[in-house]
Amino acid sequence: MDAVVTGSSPSSADALKAAGNAELGSAEFAAIANIMQRDARIHLTPAKITLVQSRLSRRLRAHGLSTFRDYVQMVGADAEERAAMIVALTTNHTHFFRENHHFEHLCRTAMPWLQDRARRQPVRIWSAGCSSGEEVYTIAMCLLGTSSASASWLRQGDVRLLATDLAPHVVASAAKGVYSAETVAPIPAAYRDQWMRQVGPDYVMVEEARALVTARVLNLFDAWPMRQQYDVIFCRNVMIYFDDAAKAELEARFVDMLAPGGYLYIGHSERLIGAATKAMSNCGQTIYVKHGGRT
Ligand SMILES: C[S@@+](CC[C@H](N)C(=O)[O-])C[C@H]1O[C@@H](n2cnc3c(N)ncnc32)[C@H](O)[C@@H]1O
Structure with a gap:
């Protein structure tokens, strides 16, 4: 924890x-x-x-x-x-494929919906409180799959991943996408071999993966510059640091930012409170779907 x-x-x-x-x-x-x-x-x-x-x-x-x-x-x-x-005074602990059940849900349940949407409209995914980028690149690798062919839907559509954090040094790491051998150890070899290349002792996300990601400094309690709605939001192991009023406020803003049918993934010890509980249904372990998207 x-x-x-x-x-x-x-x-x-x-x-x-x-x-x-x-x-x-x-x-x-x-x-x-x-x-x-x-x-x-x-x-x-x-x-x-x-x-x-x-x-x-x-x-x-x-x-x-x-x-x-x-x-x-x-x-x-x-x-x-x-x-x-x-x-x-922030803790930036993170790792690739952390809380893997979220990525299993993303691959199996959210992906078909995202792929269908990508045929018609832009798809937007946000890693809010991204730390050094392991979370957003895990999402990227899930979307890319394990081969060039499985990534073709991303080339054909307008799919973008936003990674934000209030700490500039971790955002700079996320933008670079360079990780030590120890850090990449949890990545299944099929993903790592396809989407990272070894440079000296480190592993670098290949351009196709990096190009999906925009990393920005953002305090979650400031105004959000994004104009469009998001299809998926990950905000994991961030809200544990906030009191209930701040959690409720932030979660209500996530609900507003999500498209109907969009998914919110939160950390293992977190829960929804306040207005967000009325607009979202639980659809997995710490996974929520916004009402109104599917029949
Ligand atoms: C423990 S890390 C979680 C990283 C990743 N989401 C994960 O679960 O592996 C928490 C991150 O939240 C960021 N954070 C804390 N308060 C924040 C705030 N008010 N706005 C934006 N980021 C914040 C910290 O800088 C830190 O990088």
């Missing part, structure tokens, strides 16, 4: 002190938690204090600051550092 910041033991707090890190007091933690809630809707409970201290100590050192008081003052006045702080 992922977490933005996980709890840590008293011994790790001692280790932090011994390493010369500044101590994070409750007032400064509360100020940081407020900024996280306001700007990214990320909810930090007091149990995260040691990890927040650990993650931000590097930021203090980078600015030559010795107290969190000074750092909090700095982020209050400096939007760039505020953004860097938010990024430092």
Whole structure:
């Protein structure tokens, strides 16, 4: 299970002190938690204090600051550092074919519907909170299949995958599509051999796969620049970091963004709440379909 910041033991707090890190007091933690809630809707409970201290100590050192008081003052006045702080407090853990039952559903159930639509209209798929791109390229490989022939429907239609995240460094990785041998290990060989090529020690997504994907920085709570509706949205292991009000708000926006009959995939420990529950039906483990698309 992922977490933005996980709890840590008293011994790790001692280790932090011994390493010369500044101590994070409750007032400064509360100020940081407020900024996280306001700007990214990320909810930090007091149990995260040691990890927040650990993650931000590097930021203090980078600015030559010795107290969190000074750092909090700095982020209050400096939007760039505020953004860097938010990024430092996100967790970007991801991997190829994570929660594989979603990709089985995508291949078996969603694909025939998407292929049918692609004959008549543009098809749009969004990996929201994409981290370094493993999720969006897993989707791409499912759509491409395991041969050049199985990918022909994508060449004939207008199919695009959007990958967004608030952390610029992971979006840059998603745009590049370059992964280590260890990272590509979960990819079935038939997909990897067809859609990646080895360059030195790394594996690079081939151009046909990369060309399907547009990677952009986007805070999910800002305005969304996309104009058309989406057929499939993946937002997995992102909403665990939000409180219920933020989850309900975001899920309602996903519903508005989805075409009737479109699919929403969420993380294994997440659930739909609020207005979204009325507009969507559960059609698999953490998979939802928007009402109105099929008879
Ligand atoms: C644990 S990763 C999940 C990656 C991928 N979806 C998966 O399930 O493997 C969570 C991602 O959500 C992003 N994130 C957190 N809050 C966000 C927000 N308000 N807007 C956009 N992205 C956010 C983080 O930067 C991080 O890369």
